[in-house]
Amino acid sequence: MGNVLVAQSGGPTVAINASLAGVIEGTLGSRYDKIYGSINGILGIKNDNVIDLTAVVANDPRFLKRLKTTPAMYLGSCRFKLPGVDSNDPIYNTLFDQFNKYQIEAFFYIGGNDSMDTVDKLSAYAAKIGSNIRFVGVPKTVDNDLCVTDHTPGFGSAAKYIATSTMEVIFDAQIYDNPSVTIIEVMGRDAGWLTAATALAKNECCDGPDLIYLPEVPFDRDKFIQDLANLLKEKNNIVVAVSEGIRDDKGEYISAATGTLDNFGHAQLSGAGKTLEYLVKDKLGVKVRSIEVNVLQRAAAHMSSLTDINESEAIGKKAVDIAEEGVTGAMVTMERISNAPYEIKLNYAKIHDIANEAKEVPQDWINPEHNGVTSDMVMYLKPLVIGLPDVEYKDGLPVYVSREN
Structure with a gap:
């Protein structure tokens, strides 16, 4: 069996570590042997700055629970744009050499629009060279501007x-x-x-x-x-x-x-x-x-939404599931079934239809005077902010995890 690699990119959110926890949990319950984490996004792979997350979990039984409610990015971030797949840039050889070094069968990138662009390019390059590595995007962004999915974790x-x-x-x-x-x-x-x-x-x-x-x-x-x-x-x-x-x-x-x-x-x-x-x-x-x-x-974890945290974790697990099924070049999505009771369905979409596109607020959710929003917008928003996660406290302050600790 092979291993998987996960990284985070773009701006931080309250829920992005919950998605990381979901990917880790999904991997531990899968056919994959080990999960590695790349420090500072795609640059961590390029610079061989990789940690063994399987060992981190094994050494701390409280790690995953605390990780789910820790804000920002446990693995760190970057804002690095890959060149075009046909550019013959040597970075692609470097990255795929690293994938082979760690026997990676699936790579999960947790991020927003620009991160999905990276997943799209890596998937396209894998197809170009005949690599069987699966590349899956795990969405996040506080801006909620990713297309296809109903809303985004964070x-x-x-x-x-x-x-x-x-x-x-x-x-x-x-x-x-x-x-x-x-x-x-x-x-x-x-x-x-x-x-x-x-x-x-x-x-x-x-x-x-x-x-x-x-x-x-x-x-x-x-x-x-x-x-x-x-x-x-x-x-x-x-x-x-x-x-x-x-x-x-x-x-x-x-x-x-x-x-x-x-x-x-x-x-x-x-x-x-x-x-x-x-x-x-x-x-x-x-x-x-x-x-x-x-x-x-x-990164306001003290005001986080339980709905958001739970969905973010579930999306991380779903990413592992679809990679095991052989899916690549895709992003996990949410489809809203109903507002009341609130219900969503997890699925996936080809990432080429998502990367570099932005989802705007529908015009009919803005009032005719252009100085307010309609009841449809409020109905859309309400279920997303429900609940408060169980956060561990010490001396009056929340307990978070960090690599330094």
Whole structure:
């Protein structure tokens, strides 16, 4: 029998280690002999920085339970773009030499859109050279922008954190009687799923945000100011949620772009909330402040969703199952069967149809005024934030695992 290799890549989430735990559990119950972990994604394979996860589990009976509720990435990450399969770049020979060295029969890459691009290329190169190694993508991203799957592991927990934080900001804003505007800037360059999650803050104890602006529709500065002016006639304290990636009708970012791109060519953005803060101050003259949530929701394990953790673990196990069946060049997916009762079905899709594509919020889930979301969006979001996992605590703080410990 052969071995398997797993790695993590891209940005961290609360649930990505639960998927890692699922892959480990699935491997331990499979026909495979051993599971290795690559440190810092695909670069760990290239640099022969690999650890024996089978031994790690054997040496610590509490490891897997703690791993499931540990935020960020136990194996570390990278943002490295593989060249084209036909480029004749020597990195492919290096990687497949490493696969052969460790007798790898299946490789699992846990990550987002760019990570799925890596799985797609490795699978294509394996087919090109006649390798039987199976390459399977295990999805994750707080942005919820992977196509084909209903939602992505990591999103539910991030949405729960965003919704809860929005409620707390609203309660904070309401304590004074003076007119004020609070702008919450939420991550989301091209897709507004996380910003839309602020709508969950509307419930029996909170009115929720007054306005929500997503990048899927053009942002009109004049209409924004008019929306605020109209609301300020009705109430003193206005809370607005905006995505970092909102654009005008010409496609220009409302935020100040930094002028730099990441390794995958994505624009680095800075300051949509601050830009709007100055605009409101200038046009309306009321007290205004902006809050940039930034990366806080990515590793907020104290506010994680049990639904998210359980699904992430199950997806990791499913990846091992389909690799054993001989599937390669695929990503595990979730299909929603119903909202109430909430039910999903795990499946897989060819990764070539997923890599480098982005799933946007449906237009009919955005209200006609382009300043809020519909009940369909709320119904979609609600099941994803349910429950709180059983986290071990010591001296009042959660117990996590790390390679250093």
